[in-house]
Structures are given as C-alpha cells and as structure tokens.
Amino acid sequence: MAYRWTNDLTHDDVTPKATFLNRRQIIAGLAAGSVAGSLLPQGAAAQEGLTPNSFDDITNYCNFYEFGTRKEDPARHAHMLTTAPWSIQIDGLVDNPGAYSLADIKSKMTIEERIYRFRCVEAWSMVVPWNGFELADLLTLAGVQSGAKYVAFETVLRKDEMPGTRFPVLDWPYVEGLRLDEAMHPLTLMATGLYGQDMPNQNGAPIRLVVPWKYGFKSIKSIVRITLTDSEPPTSWNKANGREYGFYSNVNPTVDHPRWSQATERRLGGGLFAKRIATPMFNGYEAEVASLYTGMDLTKFY
Secondary structure (H helix, E strand, O other), rough: OOOOOOOOOOOHOOOOOHHHHHHHHHHOOOHHHHHHHHHHHHHHHOOOOOOOOOHEEEEEEEOOHOOOOOHHHHHHHHHHHHHHHHHHHEEEOOOEEEEHHHHHHHHHOOEEEEEEEEEEEOEEEEEEEEEEHHHHHHOOOOOOOOOOOOEEEEOOOOOOOHHHHHOOOOOOEEEEEEEHHHHOOOEEEEEEEEEOOEEHHOOOOOOOEOOEEEEHHHHOOOOEEEEOHHHOOOOOOHHHOOOOOOOEEEEEOOEEEEOOOOOEEEEEOOOOOOOOOOHHHHHHHHHHHHHEEEEOOOOOOO
C-alpha cells in the first residue's frame, strides 16, 4: 500500500445535521458541496461538485433484501433487527481469531467522517457522509497471516427478525468478498454510522462495509463474520447470477450490465427527470485505486 489517506476534518466542518434534514436548505446550501469535495480523495472531488444526499434519501431508498426487495422495505421492516450487543467473529488466516465485540472494536479505532460517492447497478448514485474506520485497522488488530489473499464477509441471518430471508431470493446468509489488497486499501471503510449518528438499521446497522469504487452490493451490511482465506470466497450475487455479477464488481462504464448500460447515471433525489451524467471509471476513484488492477483485463474480471 503506497499511502494512507488521512482526514483531519470532523462532522462540525460539514453542513450541520439540522440543515441536511431540511431538504429545502440542502438545495440552497452551496457550502456543503465545497466541503464535501474537500473530504473526498482528489480523483472523486474533481468529478463534480458533490453535495451529500439528504438523510431522507439515504435512509428510505435502500437495497437490503433481508428485509424485502422493494427499495422502501428496509425502512419499513428493519426496526425488527436487534443490533446490540453485537460481535464479529474473525477467523481463518489470522493470528488472533475470536469473537470481537463491536464496542471493543470501536474503542480501539479512530472514527472519522468520509463523504463518498455510492453507486448501484441500476444506474443511480448518491453521496453519503459515512462515519467509520478503515478496514485495514481491524484486520491489523486481528493479525493477518502471510498466506491470506482474500477477505470474506457474512451478514447476520435471523429469520424471525429479517422477513425477507423467509424467501429464497438469495442463498442466505448474504456473503461477500474482497481481495486482500482491496480490503487493506485506505479508502475501504467499516462504517458504523452516517450523518454523525449510529447507522440506521435499514442502512446496515450496526456495522457495514463501504468500498466506494465498487457497486453498492459489494458493501455488505450487518456483518457478523470476517474470514481471511487463501482462495477467492463465494459472493451472493455472483452465486445467484455469475453472468451479471462478477467477483470484482468495480464501477466500469465501458462494461454494460447484460440488461442495461452502465455508461451514465442519475443522482438520487433529482426525480425522474434528473439529468443523466457520465459514470466515472471506478466511481471517480481511478487515481486512487487503478493501480490495484494493473495488467488485468477488466472486461473479463468485472
């Protein structure tokens, strides 16, 4: 890893929460866009003046199939999920395997705010102010062994609290994976909240992954297990439809989804007639992450 991205700004440097919650004020708040850009890596900040989406947008338009397949289902049903106490089992090729309580993890980490572009395969995007810490710090705490090449993740499975899991939409529990260098990259975040407060249940409480240069479904929610392994782990959407969803799932506007183009996108919150904009390579983080894929055929490894 060539560098570590650091940020000395706090939530006080961003538009106040009360302003974000008022949609009329957020439209008028031009200052928010300039601050948001300063929190982003250079490559993403250069793409556009990024104003974070409203709290209402972010928490009411969600993909969390454990609570239903419609975008509004998670906000309607996720209150049933018990999120405290919470622990993550870390195992596999690590020096310190075991169950790590989230409270203990957070006490050892530096929680910071980062504003990231976030993109879904259905050609919409949003900008989210996440609170969290680098996944690399957690993996370092667990002690990554030399043979580890991949990191596998698993979502909690509680059918009594997650009504969507009563249907075979996917092969439950939801699983995801990253290559180790992707996981250790300084942009890869373990998010524990947004807008300076704890993570809402529908957005992946109490802790989720955020990998901003990949499609949103790579950012697995409500994580209960992390496994270091020497082989590529299965991922839920790749298992469900490998033709449409590859392991890497990097945002690449030159590779179309079989059922729609990925070349343009709309910002969530702009309505049905929102202007479409060109989708940037790696979701705007090309300067930071392209080196991870040097020599790879990104039309084959999609």
